[in-house]
Amino acid sequence: MGRALKRKATSSAASTSSKKLKTKETRVLTANNLPWKTVSRSKEAAVDLDEGILDLEEVDNVEVVYEDTEAGRVIRFKVLDSGDATDGEKSRSEDVGVSDGEAEVEVEDAGLSSTPLPATVDVSPPETLHVQAFDSRTLLPEWHPLSLHSQLLSAVHGQAFMKPTPIQAQTIPSALTGRDIVGVAETGSGKTLAYGLPILHDLLTNAVALPPKTRRPLRALILAPTRELALQVSTHLNKCLNQYSNVKEEADAEPSVSLKGKGKGKSTGAGNGPPLVSVAAIVGGMSTQKQKRILERGVDVLVATPGRLWDILEEDDHLAKDIKSLRYLVLDEADRMIETGHFAELDNILRLTQRSFQKDTTDADFAGTSESTALEAEEEAHPMQTFVFSATLSKDLQRNLKKRHKPRLFKRDAAPASTLDDLILRLDFRDPEPQVVDISPEGGVVSTLKESKIECLMTDKDAYLYYFLTRYPGRTLVFLSSIDGIRRLVPLLELLGLPVYPLHSQLEQRQRLKNLDRFKSDPKAVLLATDIAARGLDIPAVAHVVHYQIPRSADAYVHRNGRTARAQRSGFSMLMCAPDERRLIRALLASLGRQESDIPEVPIEHHFIDKMKQRLALAKQIDNAQHQASKKKHDQNWIRAAAEAMDIELDSDMEASGPTNRQVKARQAKVAALKAELNAMLRQPLVARGVSTRYITSGSRPIVDDILAGEDHQGMVGVKLSDPATDLALAGKRAKKVNTGSKAQGRIAAEKEEDEEEWSGFGS
Numbered sequence: 095m096g097r098a099l100k101r102k103a104t105s106s107a108a109s110t111s112s113k114k115l116k117t118k119e120t121r122v123l124t125a126n127n128l129p130w131k132t133v134s135r136s137k138e139a140a141v142d143l144d145e146g147i148l149d150l151e152e153v154d155n156v157e158v159v160y161e162d163t164e165a166g167r168v169i170r171f172k173v174l175d176s177g178d179a180t181d182g183e184k185s186r187s188e189d190v191g192v193s194d195g196e197a198e199v200e201v202e203d204a205g206l207s208s209t210p211l212p213a214t215v216d217v218s219p220p221e222t223l224h225v226q227a228f229d230s231r232t233l234l235p236e237w238h239p240l241s242l243h244s245q246l247l248s249a250v251h252g253q254a255f256m257k258p259t260p261i262q263a264q265t266i267p268s269a270l271t272g273r274d275i276v277g278v279a280e281t282g283s284g285k286t287l288a289y290g291l292p293i294l295h296d297l298l299t300n301a302v303a304l305p306p307k308t309r310r311p312l313r314a315l316i317l318a319p320t321r322e323l324a325l326q327v328s329t330h331l332n333k334c335l336n337q338y339s340n341v342k343e344e345a346d347a348e349p350s351v352s353l354k355g356k357g358k359g360k361s362t363g364a365g366n367g368p369p370l371v372s373v374a375a376i377v378g379g380m381s382t383q384k385q386k387r388i389l390e391r392g393v394d395v396l397v398a399t400p401g402r403l404w405d406i407l408e409e410d411d412h413l414a415k416d417i418k419s420l421r422y423l424v425l426d427e428a429d430r431m432i433e434t435g436h437f438a439e440l441d442n443i444l445r446l447t448q449r450s451f452q453k454d455t456t457d458a459d460f461a462g463t464s465e466s467t468a469l470e471a472e473e474e475a476h477p478m479q480t481f482v483f484s485a486t487l488s489k490d491l492q493r494n495l496k497k498r499h500k501p502r503l504f505k506r507d508a509a510p511a512s513t514l515d516d517l518i519l520r521l522d523f524r525d526p527e528p529q530v531v532d533i534s535p536e537g538g539v540v541s542t543l544k545e546s547k548i549e550c551l552m553t554d555k556d557a558y559l560y561y562f563l564t565r566y567p568g569r570t571l572v573f574l575s576s577i578d579g580i581r582r583l584v585p586l587l588e589l590l591g592l593p594v595y596p597l598h599s600q601l602e603q604r605q606r607l608k609n610l611d612r613f614k615s616d617p618k619a620v621l622l623a624t625d626i627a628a629r630g631l632d633i634p635a636v637a638h639v640v641h642y643q644i645p646r647s648a649d650a651y652v653h654r655n656g657r658t659a660r661a662q663r664s665g666f667s668m669l670m671c672a673p674d675e676r677r678l679i680r681a682l683l684a685s686l687g688r689q690e691s692d693i694p695e696v697p698i699e700h701h702f703i704d705k706m707k708q709r710l711a712l713a714k715q716i717d718n719a720q721h722q723a724s725k726k727k728h729d730q731n732w733i734r735a736a737a738e739a740m741d742i743e744l745d746s747d748m749e750a751s752g753p754t755n756r757q758v759k760a761r762q763a764k765v766a767a768l769k770a771e772l773n774a775m776l777r778q779p780l781v782a783r784g785v786s787t788r789y790i791t792s793g794s795r796p797i798v799d800d801i802l803a804g805e806d807h808q809g810m811v812g813v814k815l816s817d818p819a820t821d822l823a824l825a826g827k828r829a830k831k832v833n834t835g836s837k838a839q840g841r842i843a844a845e846k847e848e849d850e851e852e853w854s855g856f857g858s
């Protein structure tokens with residue numbers, strides 16, 4: 095038996111303590127079967143700019159033992175009796191015999207997540223370090239033929255991804271053989287791992303242990319259009335490296351942590367060792383210091399937004415050199431990147447990756463130098479692979495790509511590319527014919543998504559939105575085209591008691607991530623967002639997407655809808671359509687090969703809308719009063735500050751122009767009275783027409799049955815709790831019934847239907 099490794103695991107976020115170990119083990123388990131316990135962490139910590147440790151788990155009373163077998167060194171885990179574990183220090187050193195291997199795990203840099211090497215003194219070099227065998231043939235028969243690194247298979251299994259998604263199944267084998275790939279597949283279909291797993295497989299398979307403090311060269315660059323998406327991709331990949339992996343358990347470490355030796359006597363040099371494979375994100379809004387620390391240490395996989403990366407590249411020659419010898423370049427949501435205003439930066443970064451461009455510059459500037467020779471040698475030994483993924487890449491572009499035999503070269507002074515087609519055609523695919531895999535659905539519609547619309551006046555959109563949110567509580571993402579619109583709506587919906595959060599580019603990054611986290615953790619939360627949230631964000635179980643303002647393009651419509659109905663879950667989207675917008679919607683749908691009539695109307699009980707309008711009117715009054723008061727105060731403060739700065743004395747008129755204390759108090763009292771009125775109104779239940787709240791067992795439609803069955807809607811008396819997709823289907827069936835009958839019968843049926851609806855409320 096090899097030597098035992100004992101550790102006490104603590105982290106700065108949540109202190110964990112390993113109890114004392116004893117050799118009297120009771121069970122030998124695989125890493126995934128260990129009794130991991132979730133460590134509670136503050137929500138805020140999970141969304142900090144360090145890209146967040148999303149889950150933290152700990153395990154107590156486990157001994158890690160290295161065992162030399164014929165196949166090499168393997169790792170075993172022994173779970174000790176909890177009773178044994180309370181023994182003291184003495185038993186610990188006696189039993190294990192090696193006391194210097196104790197290590198403390200602490201959060202060192204949450205911006206860099208890694209797979210640390212084990213903290214033993216005599217750790218084997220990675221070439222001989224064998225991750226505990228993962229039986230993929232039995233546990234993951236559908237993943238097995240892909241022959242991925244066992245650490246990745248273990249992680250995939252741990253996340254219950256029992257088979258590859260179609261885009262993964264079709265691209266991973268080619269990517270593993272070195273092909274360049276253009277992958278197009280519906281939103282939420284697992285594209286991140288389609289490019290991520292081949293990269294991680296290569297890096298893990300060829301990982302070389304670097305001495306501590308050695309800067310590791312960048313091997314893969316993933317470019318994403320938004321900060322949130324870049325952070326999410328980095329987290330997603332780190333989950334495959336850390337969360338469920340055996341190597342993690344081997345090192346007894348957590349994502350985003352590194353091991354620090356704390357043994358007596360001998361140093362645990364390897365405990366300070368570099369990670370096997372590291373992934374980090376660098377995005378705008380992140381502290382420069384942290385970013386520098388990450389880059390100084392070096393990462394294998396860098397996920398970045400083009401704007402921030404270009405800023406760094408202008409100062410960091412080291413990184414610029416790394417980019418010239420990348421192994422992997424990924425453009426995630428490539429088509430969005432040209433819309434974000436960072437097109438020039440993206441173009442510049444891509445120039446750096448183009449070997450022919452490098453040759454052009456190096457030939458001119460350093461012909462025959464060691465740098466030019468090194469680049470050429472590197473190119474021959476490890477040609478760069480390029481992956482371009484999106485849910486929306488035009489068919490024309492794909493055709494052109496296939497026709498193309500040679501990349502269009504970047505000339506030194508060439509103007510930047512101006513369209514996505516131009517840009518992608520200039521990508522330096524090493525593959526003469528990159529493999530194009532397009533399995534996107536016709537019309538961009540995911541099969542598990544139900545689309546719908548509400549037709550209403552522009553001025554009534556607030557009321558209809560409020561109706562929808564009240565009628566169908568559930569995690570809802572509402573898209574608006576303007577930040578002003580979000581600023582106007584958030585306080586109103588807040589006053590109406592909805593858990594609503596904003597997300598747009600003018601919020602501080604910390605606030606953006608905080609709001610996103612709140613949205614993720616409350617199943618009834620509402621996020622009002624601009625299109626920065628339209629691409630790539632993978633928020634589990636978004637029930638509804640609402641297009642409050644119509645999307646700018648068909649692609650935006652597809653991506654916004656893609657925030658719901660992900661990974662084969664069902665989802666619902668609703669387009670709010672004012673008369674002026676109908677022409678645009680028709681054009682938008684036509685470009686997807688569809689018609690306006692393809693999208694049915696959500697059934698609405700108009701009786702409720704009037705009540706919604708009353709509540710909204712009061713909320714608007716309060717908001718205006720609050721706004722005026724704070725604006726006056728702000729103006730007055732500004733004048734005083736300006737006068738002070740200029741050393742001017744304000745005359746008494748000006749001083750007096752501000753509100754007096756009495757006026758301030760009167761205004762506050764008015765706001766308080768309006769709020770009390772609104773709260774009283776909100777306490778009154780919204781009652782469907784024809785329903786008696788006093789006689790719940792009688793009336794045209796007794797509601798007692800629904801109450802007893804627990805199916806009554808808490809906020810709207812007289813309607814059943816239901817989801818919009820079911821109500822849409824019921825409305826569709828009713829309409830069909832009406833259409834199939836004779837004209838006269840149809841009329842009677844419709845009248846009857848109207849009556850029923852009027853009395854029972856929708857969804858009943």
Ligand SMILES: Nc1ncnc2c1ncn2[C@@H]1O[C@H](COP(=O)(O)OP(=O)(O)OP(=O)(O)O)[C@@H](O)[C@H]1O
Nearest residue numbers: 255257258259281282283284285286485630632661
């Ligand atoms: N093989 C799999 N089986 C089940 N779920 C998976 C699998 N691979 C990935 N997922 C999950 O599916 C969800 C969507 O994945 P991902 O974010 O990569 O989708 P996407 O195709 O990039 O979407 P978008 O186009 O919106 O960016 C994620 O929660 C991911 O964890």
